[in-house]
Amino acid sequence: MNKTPVWKSIALSLTSDIAEGRYNTGDRLPTEAQLSAQHGVNRHTVRRALSELADQGLVHSRRGSGVFVTAQPTDYPIGKRVRYHQSISASGKIPGKRILSLTTRAADQAEADALGLRPGDPVHVYDGLSLANGLAVALFQSCFPADRFPDILSALSRTQSVTQALQHCGVPDYTRVSTRLTARAATATQALHLNLVEGAPVLHSLGVNADLQGQPVEFGKTIFAGDRVTLTIDAP
Structure with missing residues (x-):
């Protein structure tokens, strides 16, 4: 070993x-x-x-x-209305996003279950980094049902914002319906993206967002740098 x-x-x-x-x-x-x-x-x-x-x-x-x-953890609330830019701005820091990739592929079992699809159905996938004052605080992946949102990748390319992209695609608002948090150690790839040492503590978050009719619109996977973010739980 x-x-x-x-x-x-x-x-x-x-x-x-x-x-x-x-x-x-x-x-x-x-x-x-x-x-x-x-x-x-x-x-x-x-x-x-x-x-x-x-x-x-x-x-x-x-x-x-x-x-x-020079840095202290950024408060980031986990609740019914999760909006990255608003949360980071409220903490007194400048929010930002960096696109790593925008792709379309077949949904795996977990993605299909979360989005109400069948395994193999097409999903649009947005991989990126979330920044606070220019420092990477999270590595994320967002999956969207491709048949419902055929133009969302182009909207994401322009805005880098899930909220604005969904509004462009006819979803004026959405809420978080489930969140699962797990503490882990950063892999070599995650550490590279987040500028951490391999094995540093990270928090894995799996979340499902739905429109106001309760239909899932996004399945998100986020890896937070454990030393840069303090996750807070909003009261229901």
């Missing part, structure tokens, strides 16, 4: 400390000497761990002053 490199373990430990509020935005982390003594390693190992956090946008160094926390 491959062992986790020591520098990666230190990076994960510091990431967890930041996510759990032991260090807040603007706080200075312990010095390299202190971290070296704490973990029983040399400064080179600590320096590599801090470099990883800097690459993730979580910390920055000030010459002669130390390493400081």
